[in-house]
Amino acid sequence: MIPTQIYSNEDLDWRDHDSRVSREHDNESLRNIPLTTTTVENWNSYKTVFIGYPIWWGIAAWPIDNFVKNNNFSGKTVIPFATAISSDMGDSGKILRDYAKSGKWLKGKRFYSSESVENAKDWAASEVRR
Numbered sequence: 001m002i003p004t005q006i007y008s009n010e011d012l013d014w015r016d017h018d019s020r021v022s023r024e025h026d027n028e029s030l031r032n033i034p035l036t037t038t039t040v041e042n043w044n045s046y047k048t049v050f051i052g053y054p055i056w057w058g059i060a061a062w063p064i065d066n067f068v069k070n071n072n073f074s075g076k077t078v079i080p081f082a083t084a085i086s087s088d089m090g091d092s093g094k095i096l097r098d099y100a101k102s103g104k105w106l107k108g109k110r111f112y113s114s115e116s117v118e119n120a121k122d123w124a125a126s127e128v129r130r
């Protein structure tokens with residue numbers, strides 16, 4: 001899912017109190033990020049949906065919010081996963097589940113950048129087999 005106004009490196013500079021993300025972090029009303037699309041082709045054919053996002057200030061990066069709010073997860077198993085430097089999943093999955101209002105949301109998993117692609121693939125396969 002791509003924000004209509006993509007984030008530049010400067011936008012993402014969380015050390016700069018005046019950067020785009022910092023302003024969005026400080027003011028929740030700025031976190032309603034328009035996306036180029038929130039629809040997925042053949043959405044109804046999927047029983048399991050993985051939703052991945054980076055952790056920003058302990059929660060899911062908010063550009064994912066409108067994707068979650070605008071889709072119907074009824075009858076689907078939803079598996080969140082996150083990338084982060086040091087944080088855990090925290091409440092990120094629960095918050096997204098509340099936005100979605102539907103679907104069976106599993107706990108999911110946080111990955112550090114040191115994670116191998118093989119491990120990530122194995123984890124995804126084991127979640128689908130559950």
Ligand SMILES: Cc1cc2nc3c(=O)[nH]c(=O)nc-3n(C[C@H](O)[C@H](O)[C@H](O)COP(=O)(O)O)c2cc1C
Nearest residue numbers: 012014021054055056057058059083084085086087
């Ligand atoms: C605005 C912003 C806030 C972040 N906050 C956190 C945080 O609270 N905890 C953490 O472990 N990592 C944090 N990070 C690091 C990102 O989670 C990390 O860069 C990302 O998961 C790696 O994915 P990427 O390569 O797409 O950036 C933050 C990064 C940005 C840009």
